[in-house]
Amino acid sequence: MKTYQLRNAILDLLIRIEKDQSFSHLLIDHEIKSGQIKQKDEGLLTEVVYGTLQREMTLDYYLDSFMDSKKKMEPWVRILLRMSLYQMLFLDKVPDHAIIHEAVEIAKHRGHRGIAGFVNGVLRNVQRNGVPDTALIEDPVSRISIETSHPKWLVARWTAQYGIETTKAMCEANVNKKSQSIRIQPLKISREEAMEILKEQGYSVIPSRFSSQGIIIEKGNILHSSLFKDGLITIQDQSSMLVAEMLDAKPSMEVLDACSAPGGKATHIAEKMENQGSIKAYDLHKKKVNLIANKAKSLGLTIIDANANDARKLHEIHAAESFDRIVVDAPCSGLGVIRGKPEIKYNKNENDIERLSEIQLDILERVAPLLKKDGLLVYSTCTVDKQENEQVVKSFIESNPDFEVDSVFFEKLPDELKASQGKSEFGLQLFPQNFDTDGFFLTRLKRKK
Numbered sequence: 001m002k003t004y005q006l007r008n009a010i011l012d013l014l015i016r017i018e019k020d021q022s023f024s025h026l027l028i029d030h031e032i033k034s035g036q037i038k039q040k041d042e043g044l045l046t047e048v049v050y051g052t053l054q055r056e057m058t059l060d061y062y063l064d065s066f067m068d069s070k071k072k073m074e075p076w077v078r079i080l081l082r083m084s085l086y087q088m089l090f091l092d093k094v095p096d097h098a099i100i101h102e103a104v105e106i107a108k109h110r111g112h113r114g115i116a117g118f119v120n121g122v123l124r125n126v127q128r129n130g131v132p133d134t135a136l137i138e139d140p141v142s143r144i145s146i147e148t149s150h151p152k153w154l155v156a157r158w159t160a161q162y163g164i165e166t167t168k169a170m171c172e173a174n175v176n177k178k179s180q181s182i183r184i185q186p187l188k189i190s191r192e193e194a195m196e197i198l199k200e201q202g203y204s205v206i207p208s209r210f211s212s213q214g215i216i217i218e219k220g221n222i223l224h225s226s227l228f229k230d231g232l233i234t235i236q237d238q239s240s241m242l243v244a245e246m247l248d249a250k251p252s253m254e255v256l257d258a259c260s261a262p263g264g265k266a267t268h269i270a271e272k273m274e275n276q277g278s279i280k281a282y283d284l285h286k287k288k289v290n291l292i293a294n295k296a297k298s299l300g301l302t303i304i305d306a307n308a309n310d311a312r313k314l315h316e317i318h319a320a321e322s323f324d325r326i327v328v329d330a331p332c333s334g335l336g337v338i339r340g341k342p343e344i345k346y347n348k349n350e351n352d353i354e355r356l357s358e359i360q361l362d363i364l365e366r367v368a369p370l371l372k373k374d375g376l377l378v379y380s381t382c383t384v385d386k387q388e389n390e391q392v393v394k395s396f397i398e399s400n401p402d403f404e405v406d407s408v409f410f411e412k413l414p415d416e417l418k419a420s421q422g423k424s425e426f427g428l429q430l431f432p433q434n435f436d437t438d439g440f441f442l443t444r445l446k447r448k449k
């Protein structure tokens with residue numbers, strides 16, 4: 001694919017993401033799987049699409065200093081300017097003059113000579129004069145907001161919860177790359193064998209410190225590995241692997257996964273149970289239930305029974321005290337996975353957090369009676385917001401005195417997490433800046449005897 005066509009494809013993707021409010025990672029995966037993009041171009045496509053989205057507010061701040069903000073502009077022209085500027089400022093793969101030349105060509109074909117001239121003018125201006133110095137923004141919250149492209153309300157909220165230094169580190173981590181991680185299917189392959197094969201296939205890999213099944217991919221796109229195609233591994237963030245590690249489900253146990261799709265944690269738990277016992281997996285959305293069944297099938301796991309249902313209604317079909325283990329991997333704002341899904345930071349608001357925290361508590365309250373006495377329940381989210389995490393657990397414990405945060409949970413954590421900044425009496429908060437993981441919260445509750 002010529003670079004001009006590649007950049008046109010990138011522009012198309014960015015336009016679709018903005019117009020349809022689509023998830024970037026799904027569209028990128030779809031584009032790559034469509035076979036339209038050469039393997040050698042995948043890296044650049046992914047980098048420019050993610051990078052442009054990640055840095056959108058910063059790029060707009062720069063662009064607005066070169067343009068009359070009242071000038072009406074078609075949305076695709078701004079997106080073209082953003083992606084060109086992103087490449088000029090944050091990538092050193094292509095010289096500026098080539099980036100500007102291609103942007104002008106695209107503008108000419110999509111629009112007309114006038115637009116091409118405008119695009120040329122703005123980008124040449126940046127090339128000549130550089131961009132404004134954000135260090136001059138005095139208010140620290142506004143500065144972090146512009147420099148790391150996070151909405152101001154979010155920076156202010158995190159600052160109130162964690163302080164300015166942690167917030168700055170978190171926002172900076174969110175605009176930088178994270179390594180991919182995978183989990184082996186231990187009933188089919190050992191971690192050592194998988195790592196050997198991956199090295200032979202040209203990947204750079206290291207073992208995860210958080211799960212004996214985890215491998216971190218430092219270089220290479222795992223979607224192309226035969227291990228993935230053969231169902232020997234599954235893609236999962238290291239933080240998510242902690243859920244099954246901490247659930248401590250044994251073969252032959254009865255397990256409930258109340259919010260299960262697409263089945264990342266349910267399949268991990270089934271592997272830990274050596275595919276013996278039973279896992280009842282539910283998700284509110286019917287069409288997502290297939291994802292659980294397909295994932296289980298591809299990994300050769302048969303103990304997962306996946307069905308559509310509302311976690312808040314499971315007491316209608318399951319008797320009280322019928323499960324040894326329960327997982328509530330709750331629907332959440334996703335503010336911990338901004339690195340992989342940058343649109344989240346622009347689309348979510350404080351009302352969403354409020355609404356979600358009520359749903360999370362409701363799910364916990366309704367599912368909890370299904371746990372046997374002395375049983376364990378893991379509550380987790382992929383967000384860093386205290387209201388969805390610590391606050392939910394605190395409220396739950398206050399109104400359910402037969403449950404307590406299990407002290408053994410803290411003893412079982414990997415050593416470096418035991419001493420980590422995110423530990424509190426309610427559980428463990430992982431931040432994206434600390435261990436190359438997603439932002440993730442988990443805790444383990446025990447039902448007293």
Ligand SMILES: C[S@@+](CC[C@H](N)C(=O)[O-])C[C@H]1O[C@@H](n2cnc3c(N)ncnc32)[C@H](O)[C@@H]1O
Nearest residue numbers: 259260261262263264265283284310311329331
């Ligand atoms: C964080 S995701 C779960 C991820 C999954 N545990 C995994 O590891 O692959 C939360 C899931 O909860 C589902 N959900 C939302 N509200 C629900 C409800 N009231 N009952 C059951 N599932 C719900 C969503 O459809 C979503 O798939």
